Amino acid sequence: MDALPPGMKQTYEWENTYIMEPKENERFIPNKVKAICERAMKAKLEDQEYVSEEETKQWVLELCAEIKDGVREECNIPRHKIMVQVLISKNEGQGIRVCSKGLWDESTDNWASYTYQSRFLLGTAMVFGCYFDRTVGLVFSDADIDIKSSVSFGSMSSAGRSAVRPLPQFLFPEVFTTDFTIHNLPYGVFRAHGGKARIGTAIGDKILDLSVLAERRRLPQYFTHPTLNEFMGMDKSEWSKVRAKIQSFLSDDHPESLKHDSALLQEALVDMSKVQMLLPCDIGDYTDFYSSEEHATNVGKMFRPNQDPLLPNWKHLPVGYHGRASSVVVSGTPITRPCGQRKGPNDPAPTFGPSRRMDIELEMAFFVGGKGTELGEPIKLSEAGERIFGVVLMNDWSSRDIQQWEYVPLGPFLGKNFGTTISPWIVTWEALQPFRIPLTKEQIPRPLPYLAHSEDSRPQLDISLTVDLNGERICKSNLKHMYWSMEQQLSHHTVNGCNVRPGDLMGSGTISGPTPDSFGSLLELSWAGQKKIKIGTEERVFLEDNDEVTIRGHCEKDGISLGFGECSGMILPAKY
Known part of the structure; x- marks a missing residue:
């Protein structure tokens, strides 16, 4: 086949810089x-x-x-x-x-x-x-x-034209085709060769070690710390200043470009494949919300078939519960199948043993940033965006049989607190601004004034999400389907005076869309175990031992693209 289709011609003359072919x-x-x-x-x-x-x-x-x-x-x-x-x-x-x-x-x-x-x-x-x-x-x-x-x-x-225009050259031009582009620069914490925890930013398949740059006085000293908490506790202007500084280091034509100090560049660059990723910060508190109308409706239909699937309060406030920060783990950490009490609808009494209905929950989560608030000090909706440091992928592992028996009247306990996995790289709120869109669902009835976005606001994020089970795609969804925004969640969380601290984690709730292939849990995909889910040559209803789940997220608009990496975990057999 010719290199160009018939009738087409090459119109740009470029020096061929390819040095290898695709794998x-x-x-x-x-x-x-x-x-x-x-x-x-x-x-x-x-x-x-x-x-x-x-x-x-x-x-x-x-x-x-x-x-x-x-x-x-x-x-x-x-x-x-x-x-x-x-x-x-x-x-x-x-x-x-x-x-x-x-x-x-x-x-x-x-x-x-x-x-x-x-x-x-x-x-x-x-x-x-x-x-x-x-x-x-x-x-x-x-x-x-x-x-x-x-x-x-x-x-x-x-309806759009191709364009090649001069831009500042970047030291890593290949990052335009990866999750971690120059438009992204997420923050994470890693350990290389068994050494100490270090703060870095992802660029392509490399990590720029910000600890090294801080040690050389090119960045603030809080980057020499083993967690991001102090940096997260700065204000929005400091976050923007640091982000711009890092971009200047990676620019080919900037006076502060690291190309002028090849020894420092070599010392600061680390292969991502050669490090161990850690939790990015100390997580003081963790809250999970329940903000997808489709997910809440599906669950209501399954478990309350003769009632309104949405409870009376659902469209008036973002429902949430306090989770367990101690069991939040970084991507790649195995999750042990939990044990607990189970009681089916026809069982005369509960029994104890490993969960038979292990599930996933496709979620995203945001980290609180800025100076910690005082007890009694709410965060207004108009200020909430300035208090969100960044966003990660999240899998809130769930035991449906344990949860179903225990949740009345106080909500989830052992069915939810045994493991929550997050992706290691925090994509900053600033990097996500190009992907903000209006709410895709009209909030009826209109929320009370403290929760009401203005009509011209763009509080939602257009983030494409996928879930793979043992390498097979089982779900394709999008954060834009959520009824309540992250800013509404944070504002409601603090309206009673609850204080928050930098590093607090808040989950979006299960992200389900309007079609069956966009449901964000096995509970919905199997419709409470009534339907088999095809996984290659096998079938699933709920998770089996040694099953591996991987969540990915990606944004793309007007030539700007970025991703979140992976949020993955494998189920290990119960230990009890």
Whole structure:
């Protein structure tokens, strides 16, 4: 196959800086990508009639996003920059002329296309995969290259254009294709070679050791501490100042760039694969909320089938409970199957033993930052965003049989306090600002004034989330489905004068969306054990010993992308 499709030409002259090809298991496979395009276009266009050019533009944008997300999630091509072009016209037999341009290298890059035709519409999707080795010397603009075009009645109207514009060069240009991009710079704590705990920031597949930079007086001394608590206790302006300083260290053309001190750069850079990640801070208190309307409704339907699935208070306040900070662990820590009392609906008396209904809960959680509040001092909703340091992935492991027997009347206890896993890297609240969106659900009835967001606010976050069980995808959801925002959760938590401290952890609650594949727990996916969940060649209802669960999260908008890494854990047999 030619490097470029017929009729296309290379329009940019760049020096070839590739020095290696993709790994065999990380190659762009056109047939697999084509199948993703086919599935998305059939689902979107099969029953659609042409309405207007504006409507067509919206379909184009949605298809570009769906195809791009599908390729990222289903194809193992982490080093490829994915470019998607979708064209749609009224089906009048005239066809679609495709003319694209882009950066291309025939030894590494590839493409796939699919044309869909219905009675009313004609559509073409083209996906380009440009490979960037981790030592490639090209840097793209924030917009990167995203081609999204709409065609109606044979004339093209643009819904987005490709662009390559000069930007400050970064020392690690490959990070534009990883979770830990230059737009991210999350904070974590690690230990290398059995040494002491050190604070770092993730950049690509490396860690920049901030302790080293602090020891050289390039950063404040609180980065020499073994936890992030003191830094988390600073105010928002200090967080922003430090973030900008770290970005200057990583900029190729900044006076403070570490390229001017190669010895320091070499000392401060650590391979992520060679360290042990630790909890990022001392967690003083942990609170978990119950803020997904879909999750609460599903649980209500299962356990209260003849009643309103939502309890009377649910839409008036973010329901929560106090968890156990001592059993919060970092990703990769095994979780032992808990033991406790269990009693089924037809059992004459409770029995004791290992949980038979071990479950997951797909969650995110935020760390409280800023100076600790005094007892009796609430945090207003308008101030809550300035008191959120950052966000992590979270799996709030749950024993459904123990929980079901014990939770009346005071709520969860042994069914929830045996283990909560978080991802090791805290993605800062500042880094997440480009991904803020309005609430996706209208809050009816309108919350009381202390909980009411203004109508023009953007309090929710658009974060795509996935759950894999033993390597098989079982859930695809999004934080944007939540009814209550993190700022509302923090404000309500403190409205009675409850004091909070930097490093306190607050879980979002199980994140479930409107479709069955977006349910964030096995309880929902199996509908209380009534349905089998397909896991490769096996089936599951709840977790078995040695099952491994991995949660991932990713944001992408206007060429800016970042991820959260992984939140994973394996179930070990009970010890009792």
